[in-house]
Amino acid sequence: MLMNLKILLPFEIFAEKTGASRIVAETPEGSFGLLPHRLDCVAALTPGILTYETELEGEVYVAVDEGVLVKTGLDVLVSVRNAIAGPDLGQLRETVEREYLRLNEQEQNVRTVLAKMEGDLIRRMVTFRSG
Incomplete structure (x- = not known):
């Protein structure tokens, strides 16, 4: 079994x-x-x-x-x-490291986009409040 x-x-x-x-x-x-x-x-x-x-x-x-x-x-x-x-474990380690680096790049790109969106939202709120 x-x-x-x-x-x-x-x-x-x-x-x-x-x-x-x-x-x-x-x-x-x-x-x-x-x-x-x-x-x-x-x-x-x-x-x-x-x-x-x-x-x-x-x-x-x-x-x-x-x-x-x-x-x-x-x-x-x-x-x-x-x-x-x-x-095998050696090749798996290399693949995991490559994937980890790729995911870190994606995470940095997402953070950049979010920072731009937050900045745009703050500018719009300031414009709305002063206008």
């Missing part, structure tokens, strides 16, 4: 795997492993590496953002904000 793993993102199914013999996840208290016969549980996840193993793929690494893991019977549902898979 093997587990079924489904990794959900806010707007899509990231991965759906059958035949997982073990799953290791990161929580605020540290990492913990799931085997098929483990009791049902719920765990808050912290950003880190989720590892699962199947006979076909071997050990697979997925960098995940914070989220939640729910195990019911042989079904394991992981719901996270973001996930990136990689064939």
Whole structure:
């Protein structure tokens, strides 16, 4: 008896795997492993590496953002904000760093746009008040 793993993102199914013999996840208290016969549980996840193993793929690494893991019977549902898979930890680290830098640039662009909008709103309020 093997587990079924489904990794959900806010707007899509990231991965759906059958035949997982073990799953290791990161929580605020540290990492913990799931085997098929483990009791049902719920765990808050912290950003880190989720590892699962199947006979076909071997050990697979997925960098995940914070989220939640729910195990019911042989079904394991992981719901996270973001996930990136990689064939090995070295390549996964490079991909995560690239994605993090891209997200930082987007965040800076959003902050610039918001600052311009706030400035425009203040100018309009001053014009409205003095006119």
